[in-house]
Amino acid sequence: MVPVVELNDIAHVYVTDREASLAVEGIHLKVEPGEFVSLVGPSGCGKTTILSVIAGLLQPSKGAAYVNGDPIYGPSPEVGYMLQQDYLFPWRTIMDNALIGLELTERLNPESRSAVQNLLREMGLGDSGNLYPSQLSGGMRQRVALVRTLATDPGLLLLDEPFSALDYQTKLQLEDLIVETLKERGKTAILVTHDLSEAIAMSDRVILLNRNPGRIHRLFDIPENIRRAQPFFARKEPGFNELFHEIWGEMQTIGKE
Amino acid sequence: MTTRHEPSASSSKGWLQDIYVKHTKKKKSIRNRVLAVQLSLLLLFFIWWEAAGRWKWIDVLLFSYPSKIFSNIWGNMVSGELWGHLGITVGETVVGFLLGTLVGTLLAVLIWWSPFLNKVLDPYMVVFNSMPKVALGPIFIVMFGAGFTAIVITTLSITVIVTTLVVYNSFNEVDSNLIKVVRTFGGTKRQVFQRVILPASYPAIVSTLKVNVGMAWVGVIVGEFLVAKSGLGYLIMYGFQVFNFTLVLSSLLIIAVVATAMYQIVVYIERKLLTHR
Numbered sequence: 208m209v210p211v212v213e214l215n216d217i218a219h220v221y222v223t224d225r226e227a228s229l230a231v232e233g234i235h236l237k238v239e240p241g242e243f244v245s246l247v248g249p250s251g252c253g254k255t256t257i258l259s260v261i262a263g264l265l266q267p268s269k270g271a272a273y274v275n276g277d278p279i280y281g282p283s284p285e286v287g288y289m290l291q292q293d294y295l296f297p298w299r300t301i302m303d304n305a306l307i308g309l310e311l312t313e314r315l316n317p318e319s320r321s322a323v324q325n326l327l328r329e330m331g332l333g334d335s336g337n338l339y340p341s342q343l344s345g346g347m348r349q350r351v352a353l354v355r356t357l358a359t360d361p362g363l364l365l366l367d368e369p370f371s372a373l374d375y376q377t378k379l380q381l382e383d384l385i386v387e388t389l390k391e392r393g394k395t396a397i398l399v400t401h402d403l404s405e406a407i408a409m410s411d412r413v414i415l416l417n418r419n420p421g422r423i424h425r426l427f428d429i430p431e432n433i434r435r436a437q438p439f440f441a442r443k444e445p446g447f448n449e450l451f452h453e454i455w456g457e458m459q460t461i462g463k464e
Numbered sequence: 465m466t467t468r469h470e471p472s473a474s475s476s477k478g479w480l481q482d483i484y485v486k487h488t489k490k491k492k493s494i495r496n497r498v499l500a501v502q503l504s505l506l507l508l509f510f511i512w513w514e515a516a517g518r519w520k521w522i523d524v525l526l527f528s529y530p531s532k533i534f535s536n537i538w539g540n541m542v543s544g545e546l547w548g549h550l551g552i553t554v555g556e557t558v559v560g561f562l563l564g565t566l567v568g569t570l571l572a573v574l575i576w577w578s579p580f581l582n583k584v585l586d587p588y589m590v591v592f593n594s595m596p597k598v599a600l601g602p603i604f605i606v607m608f609g610a611g612f613t614a615i616v617i618t619t620l621s622i623t624v625i626v627t628t629l630v631v632y633n634s635f636n637e638v639d640s641n642l643i644k645v646v647r648t649f650g651g652t653k654r655q656v657f658q659r660v661i662l663p664a665s666y667p668a669i670v671s672t673l674k675v676n677v678g679m680a681w682v683g684v685i686v687g688e689f690l691v692a693k694s695g696l697g698y699l700i701m702y703g704f705q706v707f708n709f710t711l712v713l714s715s716l717l718i719i720a721v722v723a724t725a726m727y728q729i730v731v732y733i734e735r736k737l738l739t740h741r
Contacts, residue, residue: 262648263650264644264647264648281650282647282648282649282650282651283650284649284650286648287648288644288648290641290644290645291641292641294639294641294642294644294645296642296645296659296660296663296664298663298664298666307645307646307649307659308649310659311646311649311650311651311655311659312649312650355645359649
């Protein structure tokens with residue numbers, strides 16, 4: 208099977224007037240279809256850089272990157288990106304916000320429109336289509352952002368700390384919703400997060416990154432029982448705490464370097 | 465869907481309703497009191513001015529007084545002389561301020577589109593912006609003839625660069641994450657502009673409209689001073705030369721009324737355009 212994402216010895220350099228600094232180096236990564244992978248690590252480890260490379264927003268300085276076996280030249284409709292906050296356009300209604308991706312890729316037609324309407328309904332936003340973002344709560348807005356990302360039907364979703372701006376309760380609900388939605392549709396996903404327990408609860412594989420420059424430190428495969436459980440219940444599965452402390456310990460040693 | 469309590473929705477709780485009614489009543493009464501004081505201040509000023517003029521506390525030749533001014537305006541209105549001057553001035557102002565905003569915004573789009581052009585033009589814009597543009601008036605009159613065009617160009621010289629700078633600034637202040645949203649869908653630069661930059665900058669563009677109303681009046685009146693053929697600016701100049709200050713003050717009063725009306729129209733447009741923000 209062709210991996211959905213393949214990164215081959217990726218390095219990226221950020222150039223400013225003062226200096227050229229190495230953000231990530233020697234990144235090798237393969238993500239199989241349907242897999243849910245999390246990137247965790249201390250700040251400055253280049254998590255978002257890696258995501259931007261896969262999204263086609265950044266051309267890596269070195270190395271080769273492929274999505275579905277094709278080299279990445281720029282953003283593609285195959286890849287959906289969810290940001291840290293909803294970033295809905297305040298001047299557009301919820302429906303129009305959800306449709307923006309279809310509009311931009313010129314795939315807006317009555318069928319795709321009703322598909323988005325259905326998606327909104329599935330997320331419990333069926334009645335909100337004509338409202339404006341300012342009239343919705345943070346959790347609802349992030350759900351609209353999820354609909355916006357799913358509307359173009361990408362095979363791969365990049366989630367860049369999508370829960371970081373939400374309160375704890377909303378965050379737990381959204382974790383369940385996202386995992387469920389993605390599993391149902393057979394999507395592949397890469398999640399960037401600061402929250403270790405979130406990473407373990409949601410993913411099939413956790414990748415711990417080291418910093419200065421960012422590189423892969425260690426891979427952790429999540430045991431079957433935790434993987435199968437919904438994120439909320441995964442936290443109570445046997446082995447969850449042990450794994451949490453193992454990764455936590457590794458992170459501490461990175462921090463001391 | 466919002467958590468806001470609509471008082472009407474919870475009518476079973478009468479005391480909630482009471483608090484709400486009390487609140488609106490208090491707000492209304494404050495608004496009325498402000499309006500009353502404003503109106504009486506205005507009235508008092510006119511009464512004092514009238515009295516001062518009639519009993520010669522002030523120099524009537526210089527300061528005139530309200531009844532004289534109003535009868536002057538009324539006379540000009542009836543004879544029809546006012547309308548021609550008023551029409552020309554309002555026409556010049558409206559054209560100048562719409563064109564100024566449009567050209568200024570287009571220029572902002574241009575330098576947003578090409579950062580290279582922006583870097584090249586930057587010092588020229590700074591120099592031109594800090595220059596007293598009305599000083600160019602005589603040159604415009606020679607170039608475009610003593611009339612409508614020269615006056616509109618004078619107005620443009622005042623409004624365009626400021627508009628460009630303000631609008632360009634607001635283009636740059638658009639949240640980069642909103643742009644990222646469009647970019648992740650593979651949006652082009654053109655789409656980024658149409659879907660994000662422009663709609664996000666409507667408030668800034670409308671607020672430059674507000675500023676430009678005032679600027680356009682300055683440009684037009686100064687232009688009419690220089691051209692001195694017709695318009696309210698010409699009336700002021702003429703009144704000054706023949707020492708008829710009743711005419712000068714009449715023109716000023718009319719300008720105040722019309723300029724305020726134009727400003728209110730812009731405010732109305734702003735409210736229509738910028739709901740939901």
